[in-house]
Every structure is written in structure tokens, then in C-alpha cells.
Amino acid sequence: MFQPKLFTCLKGYSKSQFSTDLMAGIIVGIVALPLAIAFGIASGVGPTEGLITAVVAGFIISLLGGSRVQIGGPTGAFIVIIYGIIQEFGLGGLMVATVMAGILLVLMGVFKLGNVIKFVPYPVIVGFTGGIALTIFSSQINDLFGLGLTDVPANFIDKWICYFQNFSHVNWWALGIGVASVLIIVYTPKISKKIPGSLVAILVMTVLGWVLKTYAHVGTITTIGDLYELPTGIPAPRIPALQLAEGQNFVDLLRTLFPAAFTIAMLGAIESLLSAMVADGAIGDKHDSNIELIGQGVANIVSPFFGGIPATGAIARTMTNINNGGRTPVAGLIHAVVLLLILLLLGPLVGYIPMPCLAGVLVVVAYNMSGWRSFVSLARNPKSDFAVLLVTFFLTVVFDLTIAIEIGLLLAIVLFLKRTNETTVIRSFHDEIDPGENLDVTIHEEKIHIPQGVEVYEIDGPYFFGIANKFDEIMKTVGDTPKVRIIRMRKVAFIDSTGIHNLENLCLQSQKEGIRVVLSGVSPHVHATLLKAGLIDLLGTENVCSHINIALQQARKYVES
Numbered sequence: 001m002f003q004p005k006l007f008t009c010l011k012g013y014s015k016s017q018f019s020t021d022l023m024a025g026i027i028v029g030i031v032a033l034p035l036a037i038a039f040g041i042a043s044g045v046g047p048t049e050g051l052i053t054a055v056v057a058g059f060i061i062s063l064l065g066g067s068r069v070q071i072g073g074p075t076g077a078f079i080v081i082i083y084g085i086i087q088e089f090g091l092g093g094l095m096v097a098t099v100m101a102g103i104l105l106v107l108m109g110v111f112k113l114g115n116v117i118k119f120v121p122y123p124v125i126v127g128f129t130g131g132i133a134l135t136i137f138s139s140q141i142n143d144l145f146g147l148g149l150t151d152v153p154a155n156f157i158d159k160w161i162c163y164f165q166n167f168s169h170v171n172w173w174a175l176g177i178g179v180a181s182v183l184i185i186v187y188t189p190k191i192s193k194k195i196p197g198s199l200v201a202i203l204v205m206t207v208l209g210w211v212l213k214t215y216a217h218v219g220t221i222t223t224i225g226d227l228y229e230l231p232t233g234i235p236a237p238r239i240p241a242l243q244l245a246e247g248q249n250f251v252d253l254l255r256t257l258f259p260a261a262f263t264i265a266m267l268g269a270i271e272s273l274l275s276a277m278v279a280d281g282a283i284g285d286k287h288d289s290n291i292e293l294i295g296q297g298v299a300n301i302v303s304p305f306f307g308g309i310p311a312t313g314a315i316a317r318t319m320t321n322i323n324n325g326g327r328t329p330v331a332g333l334i335h336a337v338v339l340l341l342i343l344l345l346l347g348p349l350v351g352y353i354p355m356p357c358l359a360g361v362l363v364v365v366a367y368n369m370s371g372w373r374s375f376v377s378l379a380r381n382p383k384s385d386f387a388v389l390l391v392t393f394f395l396t397v398v399f400d401l402t403i404a405i406e407i408g409l410l411l412a413i414v415l416f417l418k419r420t421n422e423t424t425v426i427r428s429f430h431d432e433i434d435p436g437e438n439l440d441v442t443i444h445e446e447k448i449h450i451p452q453g454v455e456v457y458e459i460d461g462p463y464f465f466g467i468a469n470k471f472d473e474i475m476k477t478v479g480d481t482p483k484v485r486i487i488r489m490r491k492v493a494f495i496d497s498t499g500i501h502n503l504e505n506l507c508l509q510s511q512k513e514g515i516r517v518v519l520s521g522v523s524p525h526v527h528a529t530l531l532k533a534g535l536i537d538l539l540g541t542e543n544v545c546s547h548i549n550i551a552l553q554q555a556r557k558y559v560e561s
Helices: 005-009 015-042 047-064 076-110 122-139 156-169 172-191 197-214 250-283 289-306 315-323 329-345 347-352 355-370 372-379 383-398 401-423 465-476 497-512 524-533 535-539 548-560
Strands: 425-429 454-460 484-491 516-520
Touching: 005 047, 005 329, 015 047, 015 076, 015 197, 015 315, 015 329, 015 355, 047 289, 047 329, 076 122, 076 250, 076 289, 076 355, 076 401, 122 156, 122 355, 122 372, 122 383, 122 401, 156 383, 172 197, 172 355, 197 347, 197 355, 250 289, 250 315, 250 401, 315 329, 329 347, 372 383, 383 401, 454 548, 465 497, 484 497, 484 548, 497 516, 497 524, 497 535, 516 535, 516 548, 524 535
Parallel strands: 454 484, 484 516
Antiparallel strands: 425 454
């Protein structure tokens, strides 16, 4: 049943809890302000769109989500893909992709795929997060150094070539404001951990920029108001015009945008559920991952109609909420209301914020996202994991996030199958079986003798398509043709369709050669699978034994007959 966390938290809700949620919501709203503006601008839209996303999507995520303390809004993870969509398909294409991603998220929640997202390999997550961080940092060089470039290439390599060609045009006032902003953000927590450094940096640098412009007549410091139309309130719902290529219809556009929408949905699901898991550990609670995905999905369906961009759960804002006493979704609702009031009452003041200051904010965000410590840690792990990380990282930076996630996941799956294949062992026995072999304890049992004309094969591990050929190869190495083949399956946890097909072919070929096949130690789960596939009928129920001794007794009957 769809039951958002808010409705369960309101049972027995007290005045004292509201007081702490109110304070946490106000603080988180203030912390979210510079980030929402910065993410909106870096994504290629503007400050209004960033704030609208934080208000609308943030409110819906707290209202319908499955976490007590999750704070939703625009995040740095989406910057790269949003920018790419806008460059190619415009705001209309971004709206379509975001709504499609929202529908995918809702479907993930409805079909209870919340737990499946948690199986995305850690090296893939670290790889694309680090790649996003480097891309965000690269996108801020123009504003940080005040280069004044109006047509910066989207490609990472071309972008840096362009930067190096124009570094002689550095605006030292802009660079000074950007570096000062970074230093303020870094050192503010050493003075007070309750005051967000990004907000202090924006307030101080905005005042400094105004003073320099007004009294020192420094006219080379670009502000938000110089580049963007300032927010004056919540825009009315609208549908942007779609940029359709010649001969392209809406269905073609949906098909073209689906990979980007899928990437947005995957990113949103991964980031929100990771954030919720971190929050669970901090407050000792357990979120509902499927409800959380539905809440995220609805937020991404509704927000674009007001000009919003993709949104998800934000770890930094969620932890700020927790650290300031927020314990129910009410704090998240209040955070959205605070941002709405700022948008309505203080919107024009946003225009005075210097662009180099916002660049400094995003440089710090990129550094925090980079996860360089995780890179160093994973470098000490198996080389295959580090290879997955590097491939995902470089594909994110050089190509795009969609390709990086697809190939990163594919590579991780292939390496996992390779490892699983290596751990599955197939042994053959001809004379006797030692019960204590391959065990870490000594078993005082007599060795089991194998009758003449009987061969025993033991499969130790899952019997799936990865090891089917391995089993065939071992069978071919046997010299003499036996009368009975016993396949010991006590350690086979599962068998897939390829394994069944392989086993069926073995049985049919053995029957043609006059060889009996007996299965031993088949688990109930594997037995049910084989029964459904008709393999038990092919062998005969008497040839599917629960223990190796029973299987050997059956084999002796065939040998002696």
C-alpha cells in the first residue's frame, strides 16, 4: 500500500517536534538557497529554475517520499546531463526527458525495484560521481577566472583547449572573488558549523561586488543580473516549445530522449536511495525505498511544468537537516516554504550575486563530490574493480554519463560473472570420495568407495551459463566410457536455463551411449526447477537421490544388472 512517511510520522506528532522541525527546515532552506541557484545556472537554465525545482520538487519529495528526513532538490549529479539535453533539444526536450524519468521512477517504485538499485557496483558509483565532479569543475573555469567566453565548447577536451587559449584574458577581480569565496566556504565551519559557508560567501562577496562596482567603479565583475532574468515569483505552469528535427515527430523525440531519461532516472534513484541509507544510519530509522522512488518520480513529473529541472535526494542537505534536529518530513516541507518566501520576497536581490562567487561554490561542491579518497582506497583493491572505476570515470568525462553508466555496469557484470565462474569448481572422482576433502575441519569418516564402471562429478557452486562449457570440457577429458555417471549437486544453489539445457543434453547423449545418469544431493529449490523443466521425468524419479550413498546404491544396481 502506498503510504508516504509523512502520514505515519504525523501520528502522535508533538509541539516540541514541530519546533525542532521548524528550526531545521529554516536552516536547510537557507543552506539550499545558494546551491539551488548555482545548480540551476550550471545546468544551463537559470537561477529561477533552480529555485523552482528546490521549492516544487523539494515539497513533493517530503510530502510523498519514503524517508523521514530526506531533503530533495537539484543536485550536482544532474548538471552534466541537463546541460547536454538543453544544448541538443532545448528546454522542451529537457521537460520531456524529466517527465519520462519521473514516470520511470514511479514504475520502479510500483514494481518494487527499490532494492535492486542498491546492487549497482560501488566502483561504478565512484567512477561516474568523480567524472561528474571533474566536469562540474571544468564548467566553472570561465566564470572563476572571468574569461568572458560566450561560446564555450561542450566537449571536455575542446573546452580545456579553449580555456588554455584564453588564459591571457584572466580577470583578476573575478579570480579574487572566486578564490575568496572558496576560502570562506572552507574555513567557515572552523568558526561555526551551524552557519553554511556557501551562504556566508555569497553574502560577503555580493556586498563586496556591489561596493567595488558602486564606489571603486570596477565594471568587470559579472553578476547573475547581467546574464539572467531575475526571479519575481513562481512561474505559471507552461509547456515549452519542442525543438523537433526535420521529419521528426513526437514519438521519434521520445525514442531519442529515452536513454537520457533512463540515465536521469537511474541517477535520481541511486543518489536518493544512497542519501536515504546514510540518513537511516544517522537517525536509526529505515526508509521505504519503493515509496521513496514513487515520491521522487512524482516530483520529477510535476516540477518541469513549472520550469523545474530533474531533482533527487541531496545528501548534504539531508545531513544538515538531521544535524539541526529534523526528524520528520515536516522539516522538508518547511525548507521548501522558506525557499518559496525567499523567491517571492528577495528574488530581485539574487541579481547582485557575482558569477565568480557561484563558481567558487560549485568548485567546492565538485571537490566534495570527487571522492578522491575512494579512488585511492579502490586503487588498493582488486585490479578489476579499479579498472571498472577508471573506465566509468573517463567515459563520463570524455563522452557522456549515459554511455559511462551503461558500459560501467556492463563491465562490472562481466567481471562479476568471470569471478563467479572462477569460484565454481567441478571435480571428478573415479575410485573413492574423501568426505573431509576441501573442508577446513577434519571429519572422521571412512572414504566412500566408487564401484567399477561409475564416475562421480561434483559441481561446487551455481550451475549457470558461465560454467556450462567448463562442465563439457571436463566430461571430454574422461578416457573410458562408464556405465553410470553420478552428478553430485549438493553445493549447487541455483541452476539457470543454460545449465538445464546443458544437463539435458548430457542426459540425452548419455542415454544414446547407454550410460545411466544419476543426480545426488539436489536441493529443494533446484529440484523444483528441474521438475518444472521436465528433466526429472527424463531421468526418472528413482535417479534423483538425496544423498551420495543412495546414489551409489542406485549405480551399483545398474552396474550389476
